[in-house]
Amino acid sequence: MPRLSIRHETLYTYERPVSFAPHRLLVRPRDSHAIRVVDALLTVSPPGEMRWAYDALGNSVCWFTPAGESASLSIVSELVIERYPAPIGELAVADPQTANPIVYSPADRAVLAPFIEPVTEDADGHLLRWVRDRAGGVYEPAIDFLLRLNRSIQAEFEYQARDLGQAQEPGHTVQVGSGTCRDFAWLMVEALRRLGYAARFVTGYLYSPGHTDVRGAGATHAWCEVFLPDIGWTEFDPTNALAESADLIPVAVARTPADAAPISGAIYGDGGQSNLTVRVDVLPAQPLPAAA
Template sequence: MPLVSIRHLTTYRYRNPVALGEHRMMLRPLESYDQRLVSAELAVWPQPAVLRNVHDVFGNCVSIARFTGRAERLSVESRVTLEHTPQPAFDFDGESYAQTLPLAYSEEDHPDLAQSIERQHSDPTGELEAWARRFVRRAGATSLRTLLTDMTHAIHGEFAYGTRLTGAPQAPLETLALGSGSCRDFAMLMIEAVRSLGLAARFVSGYVYSSSKSGGSQKAGRTGGGHTHAWVRVYLPSCGWVEFDPTNGIVGNADLVRVAIARDPRQAAPLHGTWSGLPADYLGMDVEVEVSVEAEADTQPAPLRRVAQGY
């Protein structure tokens, strides 16, 4: 199994010392069957007056920092190492998943999935739904495995990727019209498309790496490497939440390190907060993400550490 190390450094720069408000940091990967943390460190400068950890409504790990005094710079650095063991997307004990469309969730599951089925973007002429239905068979049952795989590969193959590190995702209709977008644009396009078919879908934020390489930086690997990445998870009975990366055409969670899961991408921001000063004081933000991979992990879990001082 790959042993993945991630360094994520964000630095805000100001012309004059500003008063820093509360900042929320969502940088710690979620532990599960497929990813197990070996070590995790969080360094914040200036040192917060208070630094505490909570879980949000989706169970994501959130660190909350509060400050006193003023500073010309705010830096947040996360360093994590984890074992990553991708799981099969559909096949279990050699049997293929055979769920078909239309899909009716159980009475027990539907109340918890309802908001992940509800569409968030307008589609007044049904253009997005029509695009989604191109993957539905005209006669007979449509395999969800085939539909979701084909949709993932279609976005990967037919849309042009462009890096855009800031700002909200494009509306899905805008992505359709442009034929291009960033990873979060493609994620929202697929989320809204499958929601139009009655499926529950959520936004995932994290990191992507290339398991075909070992040692060194992964910036030149998968599309979307070198910064945070976004993809989709869809809930399918018997399989649970299955992940799809339309940017890279990945079905399943190979090469994808999950950090945050949300109904809306605004709920999965890696770092956000407030500051007080003159508008002209803000000089800019710099982000560095480095991912390195070793082919096999042969380590014992170490105690997790938290560092809350300058570096």
């Protein structure tokens, strides 16, 4: 598996100097059997106090409080990682509980409950009707259904990049037929929850070597994870119809998109007009020098 180099630059600028409340940074993946962090560097300006912690979902969180006042805030995360996904095609699933309707064991269900319960309202029923029209028949393997739904979102909806703002309500995405990666991920998460699946929102990065048709590169990316008996948490990217792909580099998981924001915080004072610039580059890492 080749190593990847990730540079994530975030710059806030203000007309007038402001002071800063604590900021929550979700920019570093947690080491696991699926991803290995080889090197990590976090550069901030203005400097300030930093404290690292794991949140309730095991995400690696940096609490950063910039010191003093400034008319800008710069946060640059640089990573070198190795990625080890579990390709869908290699999964041999014999567990009958992985067929529709999905069935979780009591022990799993106790842990998964927050990810099975929908978060959003669907008063007009747009989302429920949409997902019912695409639901598979009884005994269709869940993997087959999920791959089909993943492809369906990529094919049916128009991708429109949007750097700022929260994820759209899934019912609204169904109505307008368009959105960005976080809208499509949130649509898949909330649709699956209405069918009894445990699903969660994932934020991270997308590696797209020479693929001009890949949607969502050059910025932070979002996709969906679904828990399956006998398999565990499995990744689906409805923006690009990817599943358990080495090109998906997860950083954090959450119950909602708001909980997965890469950088969140507040300022004190009237900074006037503000501007946000974000840039993400994911490239092959330079090989390490040979040992002497």
